[in-house]
Amino acid sequence: MEFVIGKYNYWIYIVLMxxxxxxxxxxxxxxxxxxxxxxxxxxIILYFISIASKKGNATIPIIQKTQxxxxxxxxxxxxxHVLMLTAIxxxxxxxxxxxxxxxxxxxxxxxxxxxxxxxxxxxxx
Amino acid sequence: MTREFExxxxxxxxxxxxxxxxVYALYVIAHGHYSPGGGFQGGCILGASYILMVIAxxxxxxxxxxxxxxxxxxxxxxxxxxxxxxxxxxxxGANYLDYGILHKILPVDAVKARAMGTFAIEIGVGITVxxxxxxxxxxxxxxxxxxxxxx
Amino acid sequence: xxxxxxxxxxxxxxxxxxxTIDMPDWGDPNSPANSHVSPRYIEKSLEETATPNVVTAVxxxxxxxDTLGETTxxxxxxxxxxxxxxxxxxxxxx
Numbered sequence: 001m002e003f004v005i006g007k008y009n010y011w012i013y014i015v016l017m018x019x020x021x022x023x024x025x026x027x028x029x030x031x032x033x034x035x036x037x038x039x040x041x042x043x044i045i046l047y048f049i050s051i052a053s054k055k056g057n058a059t060i061p062i063i064q065k066t067q068x069x070x071x072x073x074x075x076x077x078x079x080x081h082v083l084m085l086t087a088i089x090x091x092x093x094x095x096x097x098x099x100x101x102x103x104x105x106x107x108x109x110x111x112x113x114x115x116x117x118x119x120x121x122x123x124x125x
Numbered sequence: 126m127t128r129e130f131e132x133x134x135x136x137x138x139x140x141x142x143x144x145x146x147x148v149y150a151l152y153v154i155a156h157g158h159y160s161p162g163g164g165f166q167g168g169c170i171l172g173a174s175y176i177l178m179v180i181a182x183x184x185x186x187x188x189x190x191x192x193x194x195x196x197x198x199x200x201x202x203x204x205x206x207x208x209x210x211x212x213x214x215x216x217x218g219a220n221y222l223d224y225g226i227l228h229k230i231l232p233v234d235a236v237k238a239r240a241m242g243t244f245a246i247e248i249g250v251g252i253t254v255x256x257x258x259x260x261x262x263x264x265x266x267x268x269x270x271x272x273x274x275x276x
Numbered sequence: 277x278x279x280x281x282x283x284x285x286x287x288x289x290x291x292x293x294x295x296t297i298d299m300p301d302w303g304d305p306n307s308p309a310n311s312h313v314s315p316r317y318i319e320k321s322l323e324e325t326a327t328p329n330v331v332t333a334v335x336x337x338x339x340x341x342d343t344l345g346e347t348t349x350x351x352x353x354x355x356x357x358x359x360x361x362x363x364x365x366x367x368x369x370x
Contacts, residue, residue: 006301011293018289026281054310055303061330062160063322070322072315073305078330079314085165085335086346093353096261100360103268158327163335197358204351207344222340240326243336250347257354269361 009050016043030102030112034095041091045084052080139181146174154251158240164247168254175259184267193263193271196256203253207246214242 020043023036054076061078063070102112109117154167178187211222219226224242228235267273300307317334327333335343 003297007296007299009302010296010299014289014292014296017292018285021288022281022285025284026278050302051307051309053303054305056305058305060161061318063318063328063330070319072318075318075330077310077314078317078334080309081331082334082339085331086342089165089346089350093350096265096353097356099265100357103265104360107268157332158329160329161331162329163332200351200354204347207347211340211344222344224337236324236326239324239337243325243327243332243340246336246340246343247332250343253347253351257350260354261357264357264361269363270365272365 010047013043013047013050016046028114030105030114034098034102037098038091038095041087041094045087045091048080048084048087052077136181139177143174143178146177147171150174150251154247155244157247158244164250165254167247168251169258171251171255172258172262175255176262179262179266184263184271184273188271191259196259199252199256200260203249203251203256206249206252210242210245210249 017040020036020039020041023039024033027033027036054073056073058074058076061075061081063075105117106112109120111117111120150167150170152167153162153170154164157163157167175187175191178190210224214223214226215221217226217229224239225235226238227242228238231238231241233241263271300309304310317338318330321330321333322328325333325337327337
């Protein structure tokens, strides 16, 4: 039982990741696949942020007292927060480029369902 | 008649709110040292203030304030500031992006010069993020032609 | 088609949950993520960089080169959107 209590944060984010993964491979519309990719990336970011917490009375990583020795057990781990800032920027960039590619596909084929696009490609050969 | 009335309210409120949004964005960039914030967060809020004006008004009316050529120039100016500060540290004698050597040209000591160098690169990051947010939004919402009104 | 996707997703989920047996507990102060370089950043950040916000100090001072790469990533995304989509109004449609 204490196995569940110790690690249930990982399981919640794995469930969220699998919802996004299912949307990426099972939906037929291209925009819905893109929304699934966004859910997947958000779950990864939250998973890393949950690693940064510490038990006891650890607060946010902004140094409160400026005199004397600073105890690292008083502050949360700042390193996953830093890495996830980069990950959020990469998420926004891939979302923008993917939407631009979807607009180009719509200009050429006039539809966004993937089976209709495959039909047009097969009949053009 | 109802449509005309709600346009007046939306346009007036957005026009009044935009300067406060921009001042708040500059506050978030400048207080990145003392509270949560920094270059990326402030740059997003700056871009959002421009996008709010495009949504409330027509795009041709907002393009008079910041043209597309200036916006694309701002994309590169931010990265140029960031790399230029690193090159300045290299010219003065230290490693690349080693801000401690900036105490030779600024009237502060070596530890405070690192904080000054950090602040200068956050400005560059904020400018680039604002310009890229606006540019991606305009290209996606008007399908390439920066000309029609936003539906 | 959707049934196979569901089977694949459930298998991946079970495999991922099986790997969490070896991971540290939630909030453990001695986990490997909290032990090697992160206490040094917290202890030495105020006297070396004069910045109370440890996240900004790590992002812009200790790991400033990664932030340069990230700014280049978002610059490249903006340039790609301009290159793919921008067209004049009197072009014939594709």
